[in-house]
Amino acid sequence: MEDPGGATASRQQQGEAEQPVRSRWTPKPEQILILETIFNSGMVNPPKDETVRIRKLLEKFGSVADANVFYWFQNRRSRSRRRQRQVQATLSAAEQTPRGGSGIQYDHTFAPNSLSYSMVNSGSSSSSFGLEGNCSHNSGCGVGFSGYPGLMQEFEQNPVFCETEAPNSQIQSQMMTVFMNGVATEVGRGPLDIKSMFGGDFVVYHSSGLAVEMNEYGILLQGLQHGESYFLVPRLP
Amino acid sequence: MEDPGGATASRQQQGEAEQPVRSRWTPKPEQILILETIFNSGMVNPPKDETVRIRKLLEKFGSVADANVFYWFQNRRSRSRRRQRQVQATLSAAEQTPRGGSGIQYDHTFAPNSLSYSMVNSGSSSSSFGLEGNCSHNSGCGVGFSGYPGLMQEFEQNPVFCETEAPNSQIQSQMMTVFMNGVATEVGRGPLDIKSMFGGDFVVYHSSGLAVEMNEYGILLQGLQHGESYFLVPRLP
């Protein structure tokens, strides 16, 4: 699947006045959450039929086309990959220059994921939208959230990411305490090898419900936040 | 023939300030026009020798490699086919939900072709580039535009596509007036079966010189624009 038509088709039926101008799809915070959750649950490249399923899901929160979903995943994959490369490069460069003058560049876009901002700004009206059960008002229904772990969670707490971003851009190697599934755990700052630490493939969620981005080797590249609560959820097979 | 070498080889020797290095070929508007015209004239999969011919044509407007031409046609075919499928799917889905809430998705990318934007932006300097006759300044000449109907046209008028896009995303079924080869003609909005209407295989050109995309059944999927002028040109045998 590559360049599905109907990309810019979705007309904004925003709650606001329809601008006559054609514009691109602007996903709602709820839609982004769903997409992020699916992506972080391991389905990074949904096949066509799954894309349709996802689109139908998203349509509960606003007009979307299959193509939008396709592009979203394509861009998400691409940019995630690029970020990882960038991190690796940065880390490598860091070794080359153990403690240079101008220091290492820490890209602020490496926040847990790009959702946090939207979540904060999204009007919290009708938060905790009751996902799951009620698809009573849809003909071609049957599109529950089943199959996407994490989608049933509530997301009412304020995300603590981003704004409390690492105050220092240097790579620190001290230890800090976080709560993993409720258990206080000492972890080092910086990239964490979740796969090795817990012996398996897991998705790491912050207590806000937002997944922490992880690379293909099961490593959390931007690390965790001291004192925060995280949850390990087995990754889809 | 699949992975012709020397694809990224063509370095731009643009007439303008040379950008540092651009890895991939960026076809000039004139080149796109030529390619689109050839494609829409029915030659959607040129054999190797024809590809070479085309490349020589394009080289009048900038550095190109055979591979670029090959890839262009391959992508063009692929994406054209995909768009058609998507349109069909959308139309089918529309029948399932005659008048739902969120309405049907109409893709603006189905404008006559993706050139319109480039054409507008392309400096009109030396427009109506004298195609055809003068191959006086080329050694391995003999590559006229003969054989590609529509390539001799002038293309100085402003394209009226895109910006005057269908203001409403719904499929309308009223009639409208267009000029076909100078003759005022009433046609319905929406897909037009050119083959049936005119009893033969034709390529439909907008007066700007841009061909209107047509599927393999001779149907214009995105319809025409009220009041505009179009020309029917017999398709290559």
Next chain:
DNA sequence: GAGATATGAATGAACG
């Protein structure tokens, strides 16, 4: 409201 950033869309290149 201009510049910087984030991200949806498009497309050349390439893979399987």
Next chain:
DNA sequence: CGTTCATTCATATCTC
């Protein structure tokens, strides 16, 4: 040929 990746274009959004 269908699919995927890398890069680029265009625009929505945020920031100051």
